[in-house]
Amino acid sequence: MIGGGYVGLVSAACFAEFGNQVAVVETHPGRLAALRKGEIPIYEPGLDRLVAENIKADRLSFGDDIAHAVEGAEAIFLAVGTPPRNGDGHADLTYVFAAAEQVARAMTGYAVIVTKSTVPVGTGRRISEIVSRLRPELDFDMASNPEFLREGSAIGDFMKPDRVVIGTDTDRPGGAARAQEIMRRLYRPLYVIEAPILFTSLESSELIKYAANSFLAMKISFINEMADLCERVGADVHELARGIGLDGRIGRKFLHAGPGYGGSCFPKDTLALMRIAQEAGASSRLVEATVQVNDARKASMGARIMAACGGNVRGKTIAVFGLTFKPETDDMRDAASIPIIHRLVENGAEIRAFDPAGMTAAKPLLPDHNVTYCVDAPDAATGADAILVLTEWNEFRALSPERLRGLMQGRVVIDLRNIYDPAAMDTAGLDYSSIGRPR
Ligand code: NAD
Numbered sequence: 001m002i003g004g005g006y007v008g009l010v011s012a013a014c015f016a017e018f019g020n021q022v023a024v025v026e027t028h029p030g031r032l033a034a035l036r037k038g039e040i041p042i043y044e045p046g047l048d049r050l051v052a053e054n055i056k057a058d059r060l061s062f063g064d065d066i067a068h069a070v071e072g073a074e075a076i077f078l079a080v081g082t083p084p085r086n087g088d089g090h091a092d093l094t095y096v097f098a099a100a101e102q103v104a105r106a107m108t109g110y111a112v113i114v115t116k117s118t119v120p121v122g123t124g125r126r127i128s129e130i131v132s133r134l135r136p137e138l139d140f141d142m143a144s145n146p147e148f149l150r151e152g153s154a155i156g157d158f159m160k161p162d163r164v165v166i167g168t169d170t171d172r173p174g175g176a177a178r179a180q181e182i183m184r185r186l187y188r189p190l191y192v193i194e195a196p197i198l199f200t201s202l203e204s205s206e207l208i209k210y211a212a213n214s215f216l217a218m219k220i221s222f223i224n225e226m227a228d229l230c231e232r233v234g235a236d237v238h239e240l241a242r243g244i245g246l247d248g249r250i251g252r253k254f255l256h257a258g259p260g261y262g263g264s265c266f267p268k269d270t271l272a273l274m275r276i277a278q279e280a281g282a283s284s285r286l287v288e289a290t291v292q293v294n295d296a297r298k299a300s301m302g303a304r305i306m307a308a309c310g311g312n313v314r315g316k317t318i319a320v321f322g323l324t325f326k327p328e329t330d331d332m333r334d335a336a337s338i339p340i341i342h343r344l345v346e347n348g349a350e351i352r353a354f355d356p357a358g359m360t361a362a363k364p365l366l367p368d369h370n371v372t373y374c375v376d377a378p379d380a381a382t383g384a385d386a387i388l389v390l391t392e393w394n395e396f397r398a399l400s401p402e403r404l405r406g407l408m409q410g411r412v413v414i415d416l417r418n419i420y421d422p423a424a425m426d427t428a429g430l431d432y433s434s435i436g437r438p439r
């Protein structure tokens with residue numbers, strides 16, 4: 001497994017748990033040092049136990065020596081980052097191609113090279129060309145096996161997936177069969193639980209990943225637009241989401257209105273899909289609209305918060321509950337908290353912030369003045385003029401409105417994740433606003 005980040009580490013630990021022998025190659029010195037000590041450099045529920053058990057069982061190891069890791073490997077996964085390329089929205093494939101070259105130089109015998117990273121259509125074939133150019137004599141096959149796990153529930157998503165997608169080079173029938181056989185063995189326990197395992201061409205598999213993320217992002221932008229409409233016409237977005245979501249053709253999931261989607265994948269993958277379509281001469285107008293709606297929504301959140309605070313936040317203390325882009329992760333990539341807190345501080349607010357897992361990652365991304373990091377949510381709320389909920393961690397739900405009212409100096413609660421009951425907040429005397437619900 002080349003890359004021991006969110007996807008590489010989870011995939012490696014889960015493949016080891018399936019009974020496979022897995023060697024992880026990680027080049028980031030801090031991450032590798034932690035992994036070698038048996039520490040997990042990211043926050044992901046259950047991962048520490050799974051990694052420890054599989055190290056103990058001698059199925060999982062970590063190092064920076066790629067030659068050692070690929071020696072005798074039947075499958076070599078590339079799970080390195082594919083961040084947006086500066087400025088143009090394309091996926092930056094620098095890490096993928098560099099890893100592919102390292103793998104090609106290190107391989108000693110046949111293996112299937114698998115992209116686990118999210119990569120644009122055609123990348124598998126380009127990797128094939130790189131490997132063949134560097135090592136013309138080498139016998140290998142290429143596969144695409146995109147990952148659909150979510151941070152925060154990554155192990156469950158990997159172990160009990162809705163489906164596994166495996167693309168192989170169907171232009172080479174013999175090679176495709178050989179690669180498929182190895183991939184089938186790797187995922188054998190999933191056949192037992194009857195998880196659908198879908199074999200496709202390389203191109204379909206690569207595009208499925210972008211299409212899935214873009215469709216989910218589109219659902220979120222849709223419900224966010226509906227939330228705005230609900231506010232205008234006095235409807236309730238929760239009732240609306242349930243009312244449409246119970247139609248099996250629509251589905252109930254991914255219909256939670258909020259401050260706009262963030263994270264390491266939806267923002268970059270929607271942009272990358274637009275570029276893929278543009279280069280192919282195809283249209284991607286729905287995805288473009290999805291991105292525009294999300295960007296506008298994120299930009300409008302600052303004004304919404306200022307309005308809830310009476311039009312001005314200068315000199316006001318705002319308690320911020322949650323900094324990460326979603327709960328149960330320490331990942332701050334493209335989190336809504338970043339632009340929002342910058343805007344509030346620029347307008348003179350004092351921030352008292354708390355996040356259960358993300359504060360270390362948040363500090364370099366947030367203003368270096370006017371932000372105090374608190375020990376817990378009640379600490380953040382103490383003496384605050386307003387509370388702002390940015391991430392729906394369960395421990396925030398458990399706080400009673402009366403307790404919040406008692407801790408605060410002011411009465412304003414702005415809940416961008418709809419975790420509190422408006423009636424209970426009213427009863428406690430709080431001035432509560434949320435998303436897409438009547439006041
Ligand atoms: P990440 O940045 O957390 O991890 C990538 C790791 O690869 C880093 O630790 C980096 O040091 C390491 N690395 C880079 N080049 C290397 C090399 N040549 N040799 C060894 N290690 C190397 O990224 P991530 O979030 O795990 O995402 C990886 C890929 O998976 C991306 O394409 C992403 O789009 C996709 N993906 C991510 C998620 C998610 O939830 N984070 C889910 C599905 C798919």
Ligand code: UGA
Nearest residue numbers: 147148149150151220254255256258261262263265325326
């Ligand atoms: C997402 C996908 O759900 C995974 O299937 C995919 O593998 C992954 O991207 C990826 O390619 O990296 P993730 O980014 O971990 O997973 O988290 P999600 O739960 O999808 O949330 C993404 C963003 O959408 C968050 O900011 C979240 O708050 C927001 N969201 C999600 C909503 O605003 N409403 C919803 O109903 C769901």
